[in-house]
Amino acid sequence: MNDGLVQILDGNTFVVSDDRGDIEASLTDPTGLFSFDTRFLSKWVLTVNGERLGALSVDDLQYFETRFFLVPGTGTVYIDAKLSVIRQRSVGMGFHEDLTILNHADKPVNLTVRLEAGSDFADLFEVKDALQKKGTYSARIRGGQLVLGYERATFRRATAISASEPARIDKSGLTFRIRIGPHGEWNTALDVVTLQLGAGQEAPQARRTRAGRLSMQRNLEKWIDDAPRVECDSGPLQTTYRRSLVDLAALRFSPPIAGGHSLPAAGLPWFMTMFGRDSIFTSLQALPFTPELAATTLRALGDWQGSRSDDFRDEDPGRILHEMRYGEMTAFEERPHSPYYGSVDATPLYVVLLDEYERWTGDRKLVRDLEHEARAALNWIDEYADLQGTGYIWYRRRNEETGLENQCWKDSWDSISYRDGKLPGFPRATCELQGYAYDAKVRGARLARDIWKDRELADRLEKEAADLKRRFNRDFWVEDGEYFALALDQEGNKVDALSSNNGHLLWSGIVDKSKAKALAAHLLGPRLFSGWGVRTLAEGEGRYNPIGYHVGTVWPFDNSFIAWGLRRYGFKEEAAAIAAGILDAAEFFDGRLPEAFGGYERSQTKYPVQYPTACSPQAWSTGTPLLLLRTMLGLEPHGDNLVVDPALPMSIGHLELLDIPGRWGRIDAFGRGRVDVGKKRAARG
Amino acid sequence: MTDPTTEFFESLRERGHEPRLRQATGTFRFELTKAGKIDRWHITLKRGDVTVLHRGGDADCIVRTDRAVFDRLASGELNGVAAVFRGELVAEGDWKLLVLFQRLFPGKAPSPAKRSRAGYSRRRA
Numbered sequence: 001m002n003d004g005l006v007q008i009l010d011g012n013t014f015v016v017s018d019d020r021g022d023i024e025a026s027l028t029d030p031t032g033l034f035s036f037d038t039r040f041l042s043k044w045v046l047t048v049n050g051e052r053l054g055a056l057s058v059d060d061l062q063y064f065e066t067r068f069f070l071v072p073g074t075g076t077v078y079i080d081a082k083l084s085v086i087r088q089r090s091v092g093m094g095f096h097e098d099l100t101i102l103n104h105a106d107k108p109v110n111l112t113v114r115l116e117a118g119s120d121f122a123d124l125f126e127v128k129d130a131l132q133k134k135g136t137y138s139a140r141i142r143g144g145q146l147v148l149g150y151e152r153a154t155f156r157r158a159t160a161i162s163a164s165e166p167a168r169i170d171k172s173g174l175t176f177r178i179r180i181g182p183h184g185e186w187n188t189a190l191d192v193v194t195l196q197l198g199a200g201q202e203a204p205q206a207r208r209t210r211a212g213r214l215s216m217q218r219n220l221e222k223w224i225d226d227a228p229r230v231e232c233d234s235g236p237l238q239t240t241y242r243r244s245l246v247d248l249a250a251l252r253f254s255p256p257i258a259g260g261h262s263l264p265a266a267g268l269p270w271f272m273t274m275f276g277r278d279s280i281f282t283s284l285q286a287l288p289f290t291p292e293l294a295a296t297t298l299r300a301l302g303d304w305q306g307s308r309s310d311d312f313r314d315e316d317p318g319r320i321l322h323e324m325r326y327g328e329m330t331a332f333e334e335r336p337h338s339p340y341y342g343s344v345d346a347t348p349l350y351v352v353l354l355d356e357y358e359r360w361t362g363d364r365k366l367v368r369d370l371e372h373e374a375r376a377a378l379n380w381i382d383e384y385a386d387l388q389g390t391g392y393i394w395y396r397r398r399n400e401e402t403g404l405e406n407q408c409w410k411d412s413w414d415s416i417s418y419r420d421g422k423l424p425g426f427p428r429a430t431c432e433l434q435g436y437a438y439d440a441k442v443r444g445a446r447l448a449r450d451i452w453k454d455r456e457l458a459d460r461l462e463k464e465a466a467d468l469k470r471r472f473n474r475d476f477w478v479e480d481g482e483y484f485a486l487a488l489d490q491e492g493n494k495v496d497a498l499s500s501n502n503g504h505l506l507w508s509g510i511v512d513k514s515k516a517k518a519l520a521a522h523l524l525g526p527r528l529f530s531g532w533g534v535r536t537l538a539e540g541e542g543r544y545n546p547i548g549y550h551v552g553t554v555w556p557f558d559n560s561f562i563a564w565g566l567r568r569y570g571f572k573e574e575a576a577a578i579a580a581g582i583l584d585a586a587e588f589f590d591g592r593l594p595e596a597f598g599g600y601e602r603s604q605t606k607y608p609v610q611y612p613t614a615c616s617p618q619a620w621s622t623g624t625p626l627l628l629l630r631t632m633l634g635l636e637p638h639g640d641n642l643v644v645d646p647a648l649p650m651s652i653g654h655l656e657l658l659d660i661p662g663r664w665g666r667i668d669a670f671g672r673g674r675v676d677v678g679k680k681r682a683a684r685g
Numbered sequence: 686m687t688d689p690t691t692e693f694f695e696s697l698r699e700r701g702h703e704p705r706l707r708q709a710t711g712t713f714r715f716e717l718t719k720a721g722k723i724d725r726w727h728i729t730l731k732r733g734d735v736t737v738l739h740r741g742g743d744a745d746c747i748v749r750t751d752r753a754v755f756d757r758l759a760s761g762e763l764n765g766v767a768a769v770f771r772g773e774l775v776a777e778g779d780w781k782l783l784v785l786f787q788r789l790f791p792g793k794a795p796s797p798a799k800r801s802r803a804g805y806s807r808r809r810a
Contacts, residue, residue, distance in 0.1 A: 154772040197772065257781040303784050307705055308792035310764070315792065331770035338766040372707045 005031065010064045010091040010216065011253050012036055012265070012272040012326075013194070019055040021068040021087040021097075022046060025120070030127055033095060033159075034269070035194040037327035039127065040094065040159040043118035044192075046087070048072050048101070048111055053085055063250035064216050065090040083109070092216065094159070094193040101187075103180040113176040115190065119159050121150035123327035124270065125335055135328075139171035146174065155331055156197040164189040223249045227289050228660045230629070233653030236587045237625075243591030244625045247617040248286060252293075255324075257303055261296040264623070267595075267615030274324040274339070276301055276346030277409060278619050280353050285560060285623030287360050288630050288660055294357045295366060301350060302373035306341050306380075311398040314342040314407075318380030320350045322404070335402055342404040344385055344395045345433055347377045348440035355443035358451070359637045362663030367451045378444045378461065381437050387427045390492065391471060393437050396427035408433060409558075410501075410536065414543055415550035416487050419496050421542025424489035431484045432501045434472050435508030441465035442509065473512045482518040484511075498522060498538035500555075503562025506569050516569040523562060524574050531602025532581045533559040539599070546599035553596040553611050556582050557620035560627035567631050572647035576675040579628040580649035586625060593621040633657060633669045640664055646671025690717065690752060693759035694726050697789065698737035707733040709785040714744035719752035730782070746778040761791035 007016045013035040017023050025032045025042035033041035046053060053070035060066050070085040086100040103109050120133070135152030146161040146169050165188035167174040180186045223245070230241045252262035253272055264286070265271060266278035279301065283294035306319035313336045314322075325337035336342075351374050358367050367374075387394035397403035406415055408430045416430060417423055441461045449458035476484045478496050484505055485494035502519045505511050511519060522528055527538035533554040537544050543551045559582050566575040585608040586593050595618040598609035633655070634645030640663055648655055652673040659666045697703070713728040725741040754773050757763040765787035768774040776783045 155770075156772055257784050259781070303708065303781060307788035308761075308790075310792035312793065313764075326770055331767055331772075333764065333767050338764060338770060369708065372704060 006058055006060070006066055006068075007269050008060075008062075008064055008066050008089065008091050008095075009250065009269050009272065013091055013093065013095075014269040014272065015041075015089065015091055015095055016269065017044070019058050019068070020046070020053050020070055021066075021089060022052075030270075032122075033192060033194070034124065035094070036196065037124040037273070037325050037330070038157055038194075038196075039122045039124075040119055040157065040194040041117065041192060042120040042122070043116055045116040046070075046085070046099075047114045047116070048083065048085065050112065050114075061088075062217065062220065063246070064092065083111075090216075094191065097190040097192070099188050099190060100185060101178075101180060102185045103183060106182045108179055108181045108184075110177075110179050113178060114173060115175075116173040117146060117148070117159075117161055117192075118172060119148045119150070121157050121328075123329045124325070125327060125329045141169050141171065144169070146171070152328065152332070155328060157328075158195040158197060160191075160193045160195060162191050162193075220246070220249050223290075226661075229656075229658040231654075231656040231658065234651065234655075236591070237583060237652060237655075240583060240586045240591035240593075240625045241629070244622050245289075247592060247622040248282075248290070248293075248619075248626075251282075251617065251619045251622060255300050258296055258300050261299075262293065263296040263300055264293055264619045266620075267618040270615050271618075273326075274300060274304075274321065276320045276322050277343050277349065280320075280346060280349045281557060281561075282619040282623040284349075284353055284356060285557075285620065285627040287356060288635055288662070289626050291357065291361050291661060294353055295361075295363065298350070298354055298357065298366065298370060301346075302370050304339055305373050305376060310341075312336050313338070313340055314398050314403050316341070316380060316384040318347065318376035318378075319384065320346040320377060322346060322407075336399055340403075342397055342399070342407050344393055344407045345409060345436055347380050347385070348393070348433070348436040350374070350377050351440035351444050351447075352436065355447055358447070360662045362640070364451050367447055371452050374444065374447065375457075378440060381440065382464075385437075388429070388490070388492075390429075391468065392429040392475075392488065393433040394427040394429045395433075410550035412549045414548075415536075416495060417497050417537075417541070417543045417551070419498075419541055424487065424495050427490055428487050428495070430487040430501065431472075431476050432504040432508070434468065434476070435505045435510040438465050438468050438472070438510040439508040441468065469510050469512070472510055473515065477515070482515075483522050484519075497541045497543070498527060499541075500528065500534045500536050500558050500562060503534060503558070503565045506565025507561050508565075509568060511569070513569070516571075520566060520569070520571045520574050523566065524577060529578075529581075530554055530599050532585045532597070532608050533578060534562050535599040536596075544599075547609070547611060549596070549611070552599040554585075554599055554608070555596045555621075556585070556593040556624040557595075557618075560624040560631070563628060563631040567634060567647075572634070572645075573675045573677075575631050576647045576649045577677040579632050580651060580675075580677040582624060582628060583649075584651075591625075592617055593624055594618070595621055629655075629657060633671050635660070635669060637662060642667050642669070644669040644671070647675055648673040649675050649677045651677070689756045689759040690724075693789075694728075694737050694739070697728075697735055701735060702733050703735050703789065704733055705788045706730050706735065706785055709733075709782055711745040711779055711782045712743070713782065713786065714741055714747045715755070716741075716747065716749045717752040717755050718750070724752055728786075730786075744778065746776060746780070746782040748774060748776050748783065750774045758790050761793055763790075764793075765790050 015033045016031045023031050023044040032039040054074045056069040068087040071081040082105045084102040088098045138149040140147045148159045150157045167176050178186050253265035254262045263279050264282040266275040279297045283297045304321050306315040319341045321339040322343035324339040329335040330337045385393040395407040442465045445458040445461035448454045478485050486497045486499045487495040528534050537551040545552045563575040563578045588607050594610045595613045596611040632648050636643045648671045650673040655671045657669045709730045715726040717724040727738040727742045729736040
């Protein structure tokens with residue numbers, strides 16, 4: 001809940017209302033019923049005898065279901081309630097609302113119950129940017145339903161509203177004239193169904209059943225039952241783990257083409273769509289827990305892989321998409337999201353996920369099925385991403401109006417800077433991209449050799465990877481600071497600020513062994529490590545700001561990959577210190593890590609200061625505790641076995657992760673906290 | 686054989702195999718309306734092998750649109766996905782097949798000015 005708003009969702013259909021269950025949206029006000037990036041209801045207001053209701057309480061039953069307890073009147077001083085009103089609402093193809101009115105008096109009562117309904121059919125992008133609509137509206141009463149419509153050429157959207165009890169329907173709502181006996185009650189079920197119609201299609205009579213809600217309930221229970229169990233001395237860790245599983249369930253999104261399978265969307269509710277980068281990172285984090293997310297991510301992103309050159313979409317053959325949207329502005333190509341391809345990390349990371357997925361699950365069939373896609377992705381790195389012909393991945397948008405300027409994960413305008421705060425021109429080659437490319441080639445070589453049986457490709461990729469590693473360690477190394485530059489600018493000069501990206505380089509394996517110790521010292525040193533986690537940009541850099549989006553805040557997701565990177569190079573205790581800091585922070589958010597929090601020194605604020613963001617939970621923050629469990633326990637597939645090599649902070653005590661799924665069937669891992677992270681922190685720098 | 690639609694399907698028939706459709710197995714019926722008449726094309730996909738017939742028939746995915754719209758898709762003037770979102774192209778049945786099939790539509794020809802800045806250079810030796 002944000003600002004007294006209540007949200008429930010199923011996939012990309014969600015309802016945001018006030019605490020009475022009412023929706024009264026304006027073009028810029030983000031309440032309403034949304035589906036496929038379109039607002040299908042912008043007004044949904046309940047009155048009894050012309051009077052608005054007041055909220056007694058809201059029960060968030062599940063992420064897809066909520067219940068509002070209301071009484072007539074909105075006064076705050078004294079409520080003489082002879083009536084109670086209960087609205088129970090669940091999402092799915094629109095929403096279903098059970099409306100109950102209880103008469104507490106010993107006399108019968110006559111009531112006029114009214115639901116005022118309307119829709120502006122705004123595109124999510126319009127809600128964000130407050131733009132005006134270009135089509136025409138309609139309202140019809142047909143077959144006992146109120147059908148609200150919107151039409152712009154062949155683009156048609158409609159909302160059908162119906163009730164189980166007799167109602168007088170007019171073009172702006174439904175009215176019930178009812179009589180409730182002494183201590184009696186009255187019920188009606190309301191269905192709001194969203195419709196997307198193509199040319200020549202008629203609106204079907206749509207009515208949703210309760211079966212949908214029950215199956216969602218069972219689905220959530222099964223999701224939690226199927227995941228590994230955590231047993232440990234630390235209560236907060238149990239809470240955080242449970243929270244992550246439930247939030248990850250809510251963040252699941254079934255693209256229309258995925259045959260009912262789900263992948264992780266980026267954030268709830270505004271980013272409930274496929275994002276290449278976010279879906280891949282979250283699938284990687286969740287691999288030891290729910291590997292099926294990775295399988296769906298790989299298949300769906302493969303289906304949408306770029307196949308041609310298209311400047312408007314920043315599309316190239318082999319490129320993995322950045323973001324998919326379904327709304328009106330996308331349909332009329334006023335936005336490029338059909339899909340938009342403007343990210344340069346998703347494509348190498350696609351190959352990384354495919355390999356990591358097979359290492360955990362042994363699902364060779366998927367690797368064979370996606371051979372063409374993986375080869376095209378590997379080919380993209382060399383053929384299309386090397387804008388300067390220097391053997392590195394570069395980015396510069398071709399869509400200069402609505403494309404993204406920064407096509408790496410730190411995508412805000414000022415995220416890439418020199419020490420003195422100056423911003424480089426374009427194209428840019430940020431360092432972590434080269435690490436991902438290296439890792440993609442090394443892993444691609446393994447897949448080529450072991451599964452595609454193409455030795456020639458394997459040899460070539462290995463040779464290219466070794467060459468890339470050699471050049472990278474020479475061209476990006478900042479000699480006087482002993483770390484890797486954030487990027488190269490278009491002249492090939494180092495963009496020399498110290499940043500958290502160094503941790504991702506450890507994760508990718510591109511770092512020379514001789515340089516790793518200096519990086520670990522930086523990551524746990526006073527300029528980068530706040531005590532809670534690693535800052536995106538080091539204190540002392542020109543643009544450092546502890547509450548700057550990518551220039552000083554701490555991102556939990558970033559830290560989970562840094563911890564993984566530290567483990568990869570043998571820095572177990574350093575990885576444990578980061579895990580301890582982030583998990584301590586999670587306690588302050590009841591187990592739900594935000595996208596980012598302030599980079600203030602831990603000793604200064606005592607609690608992590610949340611960075612204000614629109615989406616919560618955010619998928620890769622939700623995945624963070626999962627990846628930290630993996631890094632703390634040192635879980636690593638080795639052939640058909642799972643190696644366990646724990647290095648736990650002392651604060652965790654005893655930890656068991658039971659029934660870890662993988663190519664070994666199910667396996668348990670145990671560990672005991674022995675790392676004194678306080679000592680680690682005291683000794684840093 | 687000068688119209689883009691016929692050219693598109695004929696060229697697909699001649700190729701007979703399309704690696705970009707390696708993941709696709711199933712059948713299409715395209716119903717393209719022009720001046721009240723329906724031009725039907727039937728496509729069978731089998732892991733990249735393509736059979737094209739200029740007639741109707743049962744299909745897993747039925748796509749209906751104006752012949753003029755399909756001409757523009759086939760020549761790269763229109764984007765297939767946006768056309769579906771707009772409702773200009775209506776698909777019934779297996780959506781995934783259409784997602785894969787739309788890869789075959791060419792993109793808008795890129796402007797040479799942008800292309801020169803935006804890559805395609807091979808790595809130096």
